[in-house]
Amino acid sequence: MSKTLFKNLTIINPIGESKLNLNTSIVSEDGIITEIGSQHSDLSNYQSVFDMGGKYVLPGMINAHNHLYSSLALGMPAPRIKPVNFVEKLQQVWWKLDLALDDASTHASFQVGLMSALESGVTTIMDHHSSQNYIDGSIDHLVKVADKFGIRIGTAIETSDRNGKKIFESALQENINSIEKYRSNPFVHPMMGLHASFTLSDNSLSTICNHLNEIDNPGIHIHVAEDRADHKDAVKRGYRSVIDRLNSAGIINKDSLLIHGIHLEPEDIEIIKSKGAFLVHCPTSNAGNRVGKLSAKTLGILPVALGTDGKQANMLNEVNQAEIIRSSHLKGPDKNIDYPNLLFNNNSEMVSRLFNQKIGRIEIGYQADLVMYEYNPNTELNESNIMSHVFGGFASPSDVITRGKFRIRDFEFVDINKEDVLANACQESVKLWKKIEKIG
Numbered sequence: 001m002s003k004t005l006f007k008n009l010t011i012i013n014p015i016g017e018s019k020l021n022l023n024t025s026i027v028s029e030d031g032i033i034t035e036i037g038s039q040h041s042d043l044s045n046y047q048s049v050f051d052m053g054g055k056y057v058l059p060g061m062i063n064a065h066n067h068l069y070s071s072l073a074l075g076m077p078a079p080r081i082k083p084v085n086f087v088e089k090l091q092q093v094w095w096k097l098d099l100a101l102d103d104a105s106t107h108a109s110f111q112v113g114l115m116s117a118l119e120s121g122v123t124t125i126m127d128h129h130s131s132q133n134y135i136d137g138s139i140d141h142l143v144k145v146a147d148k149f150g151i152r153i154g155t156a157i158e159t160s161d162r163n164g165k166k167i168f169e170s171a172l173q174e175n176i177n178s179i180e181k182y183r184s185n186p187f188v189h190p191m192m193g194l195h196a197s198f199t200l201s202d203n204s205l206s207t208i209c210n211h212l213n214e215i216d217n218p219g220i221h222i223h224v225a226e227d228r229a230d231h232k233d234a235v236k237r238g239y240r241s242v243i244d245r246l247n248s249a250g251i252i253n254k255d256s257l258l259i260h261g262i263h264l265e266p267e268d269i270e271i272i273k274s275k276g277a278f279l280v281h282c283p284t285s286n287a288g289n290r291v292g293k294l295s296a297k298t299l300g301i302l303p304v305a306l307g308t309d310g311k312q313a314n315m316l317n318e319v320n321q322a323e324i325i326r327s328s329h330l331k332g333p334d335k336n337i338d339y340p341n342l343l344f345n346n347n348s349e350m351v352s353r354l355f356n357q358k359i360g361r362i363e364i365g366y367q368a369d370l371v372m373y374e375y376n377p378n379t380e381l382n383e384s385n386i387m388s389h390v391f392g393g394f395a396s397p398s399d400v401i402t403r404g405k406f407r408i409r410d411f412e413f414v415d416i417n418k419e420d421v422l423a424n425a426c427q428e429s430v431k432l433w434k435k436i437e438k439i440g
């Protein structure tokens, strides 16, 4: 048993009654929080003791939907044909990028995406992967890199018909292999990845269902009704909606991650609720793609989680920007959407269920994933206004701990050479962009 004491901390509890606990200590035993308090005078009980100098500590944050494969897109040349709608944006940008990714550029994408996440205090990511010409072994690859960073990872690779039967079958098999291999790994939650209803035929959907029935469905991870085009496609196929189509196939269960849900109908919300599945909201991506905004009604009925859809690594920024985006749509008063609750409560409940461990809070029995900040407030900081300081004042964390171990210590990575990761990512990005240009 390895017992570590982190002392002299200011614990922030974003969703509890008592939001600020000064001069407190946390004990981590084999990566789990076993004690919180101030009575830790006999230091001989611990293998390691760290005096954190009064730093503020938040639970490690969770990104409920991300695309690490898109990490080299920053600065990418604009497409030759300017997309005028959502589907064209997929065709001209993202479906070219995921065709061009190879082993080396995928590796660089994973590394730099995970590094940015950790530097933003994100310690658990539900990833939705796509590298259409590098499928076999790609999930093993992600798991290995995530483990090096100490990040807990949800895996899924997109199945889609858009590049033909062979690629669909490879992706399906890669999901199945990862589910069998990582099902009992405490740091990995393998899922069945589907791109979206509109890029899967009835035949492909039923093939996926048949396989899921054989392996005890661990949950699907799929984009749902992100743009109206997805809804229209389902109607054209004879269904009331995308959710109606997926539900008719028998593929939605309580562990499903349904991403976006912008164009849901009231019946769809009831189906998701009755199945107990998770809806994940990605506000900055939705705004960027101009697909619409998630209705306040949906947010009121379902326990919605929060993701970034590859748009950014930082969950505190996602909350800040989500609030601004929502306000910009309004003329009069709106039912207030509690975005901090999505991040700190709903995301924690979602991954705790999926990984079958307590994740995302600073409480006894939870995983010792801790994010620490040095912070000198410009204004009075107290119990009632601490969350304003978190969202308005906190910059990068000075220390990030996962599984009870420092991953970042005083702004420096412990096991990762940041310069090497960045240099490799810059080199690979140039090669990747050239490949994308060749695709046309």
Ligand SMILES: [Zn+2]
Pocket: 065, 066, 067, 128, 223, 259, 309, 310
């Ligand atoms: Zn997405």
